[in-house]
Amino acid sequence: MESLAGKVINDVSQILPSFKPLGVLAVGAEAALIDGTFLGWRVVAKYRYPKPYRNEKLDVRLRSRRTAREAKLILKALSVGVPVPAPILVDVQRGLLVIEKVEGERLKESIDKLGGEVERVFRTLGVYVGRLHQAGMIHGDLTTSNVILRNERITLIDFGLGDFTHELEAQGVDLHLFLRALESTHPSLAKRLFSKLMDGYERVRGRDKRLEVENKIREIRMRGRYVVERRRKVLSPMGEEGVV
Amino acid sequence: MRDLIVLGIESTAHTFGVGIASLRGEILANVNKTYKPATGGIHPREAAEHHSKVAASTIVEALNTANISPENLDGVAVSLGPGMGPCLRIGATLARLLALTYDLPLVPVNHAVAHVEIARLTTGFEDPLVVYIAGGNTIITTYVEGKYRVFGETLDIPLGNCLDTFARELGLKLPGVPKVEALARKGKVYYDLPYTVKGQDLSFSGLLTAALNLLKKGVRLEDVCYSLVETAYSMVVEVAERALAHTGKTELTLTGGVARSEMLSEKLRVMAEARGVKYKPVDPEYAGDNGAMIAYTGALALSSSITVPVEKSYIRPLWRLDEVEVKWRA
Numbered sequence: 214m215e216s217l218a219g220k221v222i223n224d225v226s227q228i229l230p231s232f233k234p235l236g237v238l239a240v241g242a243e244a245a246l247i248d249g250t251f252l253g254w255r256v257v258a259k260y261r262y263p264k265p266y267r268n269e270k271l272d273v274r275l276r277s278r279r280t281a282r283e284a285k286l287i288l289k290a291l292s293v294g295v296p297v298p299a300p301i302l303v304d305v306q307r308g309l310l311v312i313e314k315v316e317g318e319r320l321k322e323s324i325d326k327l328g329g330e331v332e333r334v335f336r337t338l339g340v341y342v343g344r345l346h347q348a349g350m351i352h353g354d355l356t357t358s359n360v361i362l363r364n365e366r367i368t369l370i371d372f373g374l375g376d377f378t379h380e381l382e383a384q385g386v387d388l389h390l391f392l393r394a395l396e397s398t399h400p401s402l403a404k405r406l407f408s409k410l411m412d413g414y415e416r417v418r419g420r421d422k423r424l425e426v427e428n429k430i431r432e433i434r435m436r437g438r439y440v441v442e443r444r445r446k447v448l449s450p451m452g453e454e455g456v457v
Numbered sequence: 458m459r460d461l462i463v464l465g466i467e468s469t470a471h472t473f474g475v476g477i478a479s480l481r482g483e484i485l486a487n488v489n490k491t492y493k494p495a496t497g498g499i500h501p502r503e504a505a506e507h508h509s510k511v512a513a514s515t516i517v518e519a520l521n522t523a524n525i526s527p528e529n530l531d532g533v534a535v536s537l538g539p540g541m542g543p544c545l546r547i548g549a550t551l552a553r554l555l556a557l558t559y560d561l562p563l564v565p566v567n568h569a570v571a572h573v574e575i576a577r578l579t580t581g582f583e584d585p586l587v588v589y590i591a592g593g594n595t596i597i598t599t600y601v602e603g604k605y606r607v608f609g610e611t612l613d614i615p616l617g618n619c620l621d622t623f624a625r626e627l628g629l630k631l632p633g634v635p636k637v638e639a640l641a642r643k644g645k646v647y648y649d650l651p652y653t654v655k656g657q658d659l660s661f662s663g664l665l666t667a668a669l670n671l672l673k674k675g676v677r678l679e680d681v682c683y684s685l686v687e688t689a690y691s692m693v694v695e696v697a698e699r700a701l702a703h704t705g706k707t708e709l710t711l712t713g714g715v716a717r718s719e720m721l722s723e724k725l726r727v728m729a730e731a732r733g734v735k736y737k738p739v740d741p742e743y744a745g746d747n748g749a750m751i752a753y754t755g756a757l758a759l760s761s762s763i764t765v766p767v768e769k770s771y772i773r774p775l776w777r778l779d780e781v782e783v784k785w786r787a
Contacts, residue, residue: 217731242699266727267691268647
């Protein structure tokens with residue numbers, strides 16, 4: 214891992230000599246996040262580093278496609294009024310995306326300190342998710358780790374798993390994953406906060422859309438490819454124990 | 458703890474196997490008979506017929522190899538699922554018979570858990586991330602809080618099935634993976650094919666169709682095989698890498714029938730090295746379905762007092778890996 218961190222800093226410095234690295238924030242499976250400055254700005258460089266295990270043509274295709282998609286998503290998110298880190302530079306071919314560094318605290322850590330403010334935060338978050346969906350985007354990885362708070366400002370980060378789609382299914386999955394993440398990280402608050410989020414969502418998309426999406430979320434939960442209840446009902450009407 | 462010796466029966470798909478293993482991990486016998494279809498894929502009924510024909514002699518051969526008589530066993534383990542119903546019934550029936558005849562505890566074993574445990578045994582890894590790839594399964598799993606949790610799996614057909622079906626379309630017989638790989642090694646040009654990773658999950662059906670379409674368009678066979686294998690394996694390695702990053706595990710292993718694939722193994726090794734993770738595949742002798750892994754996992758389960766009364770020993774064709782409580786690791 215040491216060497217991988219060194220290698221990504223090296224690569225990024227070569228691609229972008231005026232980027233001054235301050236430190237590697239994370240080396241994830243897909244990309245490395247590097248803290249630094251660029252032309253005087255505090256920035257984060259997201260670098261989808263080459264994978265030595267796969268064919269070069271495939272590697273370049275995947276990295277550039279994903280980098281381009283992420284850059285387009287954050288641009289479009291900004292244009293429809295969703296606060297995200299501003300894109301500063303993108304090198305699609307080499308998988309490098311430089312964005313504004315957002316200072317603040319992750320919602321995951323600040324959720325318990327917010328007190329009465331927390332409902333407002335989730336309602337606003339719902340407005341933002343509603344705007345994304347309305348404009349044909351999904352975030353793809355909505356969790357409390359990907360929301361940054363600073364004073365009044367709420368910023369959505371990491372569109373690495375996002376996509377352009379108007380499909381109800383994708384929107385349902387987007388919110389379903391958020392609910393699941395809430396349930397696993399903040400179980401006692403999940404239900405109340407998710408309903409606040411959906412209030413904000415409704416403000417953008419209207420009552421009918423809200424109900425439609427909520428039905429979809431319920432369906433997705435029940436569908437859960439291997440959910441025990443479903444298996445009893447659908448795959449094995451006699452129950453598993455009927456099979457000798 | 459006293460050492461336990463368990464006889465294990467495997468019959469989830471094409472292989473009827475009987476193994477005898479101890480809790481300490483000695484494999485005393487591993488006798489496997491594999492049904493080979495004359496044409497096409499596995500026909501469950503025909504496979505079951507094959508199993509019922511070889512069952513008695515396989516058990517006798519295993520007992521002779523281990524030089525042990527049934528009275529001296531501590532238990533009988535059987536793979537109750539997941540798998541094909543008709544095949545599972547042969548193994549289950551035999552295991553029940555042995556348990557009743559010799560008054561031995563009957564130990565239910567999940568086939569996928571057994572692939573994981575035999576990989577741990579033969580690699581010496583304590584707590585690896587496990588990539589389990591076979592004709593019937595494509596699962597990335599690791600132990601978290603009492604169970605083998607699934608960190609990624611196929612949403613449609615398994616990887617082994619994808620390559621086997623492709624081979625069959627070429628007129629090659631099962632097993633198709635080594636044949637497709639041999640052709641892939643001679644491939645030079647990579648053609649774009651659908652690369653489908655959805656979050657942590659994989660899909661291979663579109664890839665199979667697209668590869669067959671390339672062939673129809675007249676693209677060189679070796680290049681299609683190379684592009685197919687390269688795409689499919691890269692998808693698996695990507696999901697494995699994400700699971701490693703997410704769980705922070707420091708060991709990686711490959712198990713299941715496709716674990717004999719050198720090309721997949723090489724990719725995993727390269728990825729693991731870059732991440733500073735140790736990599737070792739399962740011993741090739743225990744890669745495909747086998748009785749020894751059921752016996753060994755049965756011994757582990759028995760040591761945690763996991764048994765099932767004969768009258769409740771139903772087969773479980775859809776038994777998921779992550780339903781099993783892995784008490785022996787708690």
